[in-house]
Amino acid sequence: MLAAGLIASFFAGAGAAFTLRVYILAAIAVAGVYGAWTVAPRVFFFQPLPALLALAAVWAAR
Numbered sequence: 001m002l003a004a005g006l007i008a009s010f011f012a013g014a015g016a017a018f019t020l021r022v023y024i025l026a027a028i029a030v031a032g033v034y035g036a037w038t039v040a041p042r043v044f045f046f047q048p049l050p051a052l053l054a055l056a057a058v059w060a061a062r
Contacts, residue, residue: 002028018062025055 002024009020032048 018058021058022055025051025058029055
């Protein structure tokens with residue numbers, strides 16, 4: 001579902017695409033932080049860290 005949202009953002013208008021990408025990447029980051037907090041801290045390096053780096057790249061490209 002999250003990957004579909006990111007793919008759909010490539011076909012949306014400029015403003016909507018940015019908003020959709022930020023929302024999807026933030027959702028991934030929040031879910032990953034929760035997983036790292038409740039399951040194992042090493043989860044942080046596999047889910048939220050890449051999402052946060054991608055979020056920073058999206059923000060920088062704007």
